[in-house]
Each structure stands twice: as C-alpha cells, then as structure tokens.
Amino acid sequence: MFESLAPAPPDAILGLMATFRADPRPDKVDLGVGVFRDADGRTPIPAAVKTAERRLLETQTTKTYVGLEGDAGFNAAMVGLVFADALDPARVAVVQSTGGSAAVKILADLVRRAAPGATVHVPDPTWPNHPPLLEAAGVPVGVYPYFDPATGTVAIDRMLTALRAMPRGDVVLLHGCCHNPTGADPTGAEWAAIATALRDGGLVPLVDMAYQGFGDGLDADAGGARILARTVPEMMAAVSCSKNFGIYRDRAGCAIAVAADPARAAVLRTQLSAVIRAGHTMPPDHGAAVVRTVLEDPALRAGWLEELDAMRDRIRTVRTLLADALVRRTNDAAHARLAGQKGMFSRIAATPAQIEALRTRHGVYVVGDGRINIAGLAERDVERVADAIADVLRR
Numbered sequence: 013m014f015e016s017l018a019p020a021p022p023d024a025i026l027g028l029m030a031t032f033r034a035d036p037r038p039d040k041v042d043l044g045v046g047v048f049r050d051a052d053g054r055t056p057i058p059a060a061v062k063t064a065e066r067r068l069l070e071t072q073t074t075k076t077y078v079g080l081e082g083d084a085g086f087n088a089a090m091v092g093l094v095f096a097d098a099l100d101p102a103r104v105a106v107v108q109s110t111g112g113s114a115a116v117k118i119l120a121d122l123v124r125r126a127a128p129g130a131t132v133h134v135p136d137p138t139w140p141n142h143p144p145l146l147e148a149a150g151v152p153v154g155v156y157p158y159f160d161p162a163t164g165t166v167a168i169d170r171m172l173t174a175l176r177a178m179p180r181g182d183v184v185l186l187h188g189c190c191h192n193p194t195g196a197d198p199t200g201a202e203w204a205a206i207a208t209a210l211r212d213g214g215l216v217p218l219v220d221m222a223y224q225g226f227g228d229g230l231d232a233d234a235g236g237a238r239i240l241a242r243t244v245p246e247m248m249a250a251v252s253c254s255k256n257f258g259i260y261r262d263r264a265g266c267a268i269a270v271a272a273d274p275a276r277a278a279v280l281r282t283q284l285s286a287v288i289r290a291g292h293t294m295p296p297d298h299g300a301a302v303v304r305t306v307l308e309d310p311a312l313r314a315g316w317l318e319e320l321d322a323m324r325d326r327i328r329t330v331r332t333l334l335a336d337a338l339v340r341r342t343n344d345a346a347h348a349r350l351a352g353q354k355g356m357f358s359r360i361a362a363t364p365a366q367i368e369a370l371r372t373r374h375g376v377y378v379v380g381d382g383r384i385n386i387a388g389l390a391e392r393d394v395e396r397v398a399d400a401i402a403d404v405l406r407r
C-alpha cells in the first residue's frame with residue numbers, strides 16, 4: 013500500500029530548521045523557527061523552571077496516569093493566566109494539551125463535533141500550521157483580511173467588514189497577541205470593535221495565545237482575550253507554554269472552551285475528554301507539572317516573571333537595533349515599523365528569490381513568507397543581518 017505515497021512537502025518552519033542545522037557555514041544565522049535566544053545565541057531554560065524540575069524530581073513518588081484532562085492545577089492556573097477575572101470559572105472547560113498546536117487541533121475537533129460544517133476563518137496571513145491543523149479535524153477553513161502591508165498594522169476596516177459578512181455560527185481564529193508572522197496586533201479599541209462584531213454576528217472566537225508576555229506584558233498581552241471574554245457568550249482559547257516558559261520540547265499547553273452557562277460547560281468537559289481519548293489518551297505530564305509548580309509558588313512565579321520581562325526587553329531592544337540598522341542602510345522609513353510591532357516576529361517585504369538569496373549568499377535563514385524571528389537575533393549579528401537584508405532587497 014505504501015507505494016502509492018509521494019513524499020510530503022517539508023514543513024515551512026521546521027523543515028527550515030533542519031536545513032539550517034545541515035548548513036556547515038560557521039557564521040550562519042537562524043531567524044526561522046520561533047525560539048527565543050539570549051544575547052549569546054542560546055535558548056535558556058528559565059531558572060524558575062530548573063528549580064521546579066529539581067523539586068519535582070525530589071518529591072514525585074509515582075508516574076501513574078493523571079487523567080484525560082491532565083493536571084487540574086495546571087489547567088486552573090493557565091485559565092487564570094489568560095483570563096484573570098474576566099470569566100466565571102464555572103463556564104470554563106479546560107484540558108491540558110501537548111503544546112499550543114495540539115490545543116488548536118483539540119478545539120478544531122470540538123468545533124467539528126459541535127457544529128459540523130462550521131468554517132474556521134484564519135487571518136491573512138497566519139501561522140502556516142493553522143490550516144493543516146484545522147483541516148486534519150475535517151473543518152472547512154476560510155480566510156479573512158488582517159494585515160495592511162502599506163502601514164504594517166492591522167487592516168481593521170477590511171477585517172471588520174469581513175467579520176460582518178460571515179455566516180452566524182462560524183468560528184474566527186484570532187492571534188491573542190504577537191501576531192505570527194507580522195507582529196501587528198489590534199489596539200484595545202480595535203479589540204473592542206472586533207468583540208462587538210463577533211457578538212453581533214453570532215461568531216465564536218478561537219484565540220491562539222502562544223506568546224503571552226512577549227509583547228507588552230503578561231496581563232497587557234491578554235487584554236484582547238479578556239475583552240472577548242467579557243463580550244461574547246462562547247469562545248475558545250489554545251494556549252502554549254513553549255515560549256514564555258522556555259519549555260519548547262516538553263510540549264505543554266491547554267485547550268479552553270467557554271460555554272454560555274455552567275451546565276453547558278459540564279457537557280463541554282465530557283466532550284473535550286472524549287476528543288483527547290480518541291487522540292492520544294492523555295498528555296505528557298512533565299511540562300505541565302513544571303508550569304504548575306512555578307505558578308503555584310509565589311517566589312518561583314516572581315522569578316519567572318522577572319525572566320519573562322527580561323526576554324521581552326531583549327526582543328524590544330533588538331527590534332529597535334534592527335529597525336535603525338535597516339533604515340540607515342535602505343533610507344526606507346518603512347523599516348522603522350519593526351520597532352513598534354510586537355513579539356518574536358515581523359515580516360520583511362521580500363520576494364521568494366530574495367529570501368532564497370538571504371540563505372544562499374548570506375547564510376541568513378528566514379521563513380519563506382519573509383517572517384523573521386527577531387527574538388532569535390543576537391545583538392552581535394544585527395549589523396551583519398541588516399547588511400544581508402539590505403543587499404538582497406537591492407537586487
């Protein structure tokens with residue numbers, strides 16, 4: 013049977029990571045996959061995470077099964093992190109997931125169970141793995157306008173017009189903060205307008221929250237999700253701990269579904285558990301146990317927040333350095349926008365041939381759509397990368 017299979021195309025982001033690793037050039041620069049790096053180019057494990065791991069090693073007495081929903085303490089802490097007091101916890105159903113990707117898939121499965129045929133609309137552009145995850149659940153995928161390349165900001169008028177034209181009952185996927193790949197987030201007033209359009213149109217938001225704390229701060233970055241929670245009767249959120257806890261390979265996150273009332277939330281819990289059982293039975297424990305340990309211990313939590321603040325400060329510093337370096341080289345003020353965009357990613361307006369030349373001529377790896385991982389750029393490489401980008405943009 014397997015002779016019928018042709019090779020699957022390489023993943024746009026993780027395939028690039030493999031190509032980078034195989035590149036023998038010592039001065040190559042990886043601005044592809046979304047991982048944070050410090051000034052020395054390392055992806056650190058936060059000290060609070062290390063302490064929590066040691067504590068777990070010493071105190072854990074069993075590895076028996078936890079349960080379909082995963083770690084209840086972790087799940088509750090994650091709901092608090094995202095929604096704070098914007099929601100009545102009795103309306104929430106939450107399950108642990110193996111990272112943010114699996115949370116999107118779990119919620120897509122839930123949508124399919126609740127409303128077969130409902131379309132999930134993703135922003136243009138979006139993370140390249142959104143459509144495959146949704147399609148794997150058998151959910152139709154639509155696209156709505158999101159980004160205005162002329163201004164580097166959200167195309168809010170076109171977005172609202174598109175939202176108002178969607179059929180009631182459809183789902184709208186929104187990046188909670190630090191939009192991937194553009195770094196362009198709605199303002200508070202724009203979130204309020206989006207929330208009103210969703211409520212009035214009977215649409216259900218699905219917030220993908222993968223970078224909380226990397227934009228303006230832990231609470232500020234959840235501002236949009238909290239406005240939605242206060243406005244619409246039902247919503248979902250896919251949350252990742254990969255970046256803000258630095259535990260990428262441990263795959264911790266959660267899928268949250270908010271119902272109109274506690275009785276419906278109880279039904280949602282059974283449905284989410286059934287989705288998990290039909291998929292991978294239950295999530296791996298370690299990453300979530302570490303996050304719970306950090307969030308439940310005031311000293312560890314404070315230490316983690318300090319490290320998160322430092323990560324965000326570094327991203328902002330590198331944004332400003334790169335923006336200035338590009339404006340100086342190109343005399344194009346549009347590059348100054350990089351400084352004000354949020355989170356790990358921004359996009360450079362480069363053609364596929366220019367992206368290819370960045371890699372082949374300069375050893376600078378960026379995703380094929382022009383996405384650069386600014387959080388992966390060491391200060392010492394800023395000038396060199398700016399030289400390389402300016403060079404290919406001239407060609």
Ligand code: LMR
Nearest residue numbers: 025044045046047139192
């Ligand atoms: C990214 O966008 O680079 C990260 O979210 C990693 C991934 O899984 O693609």
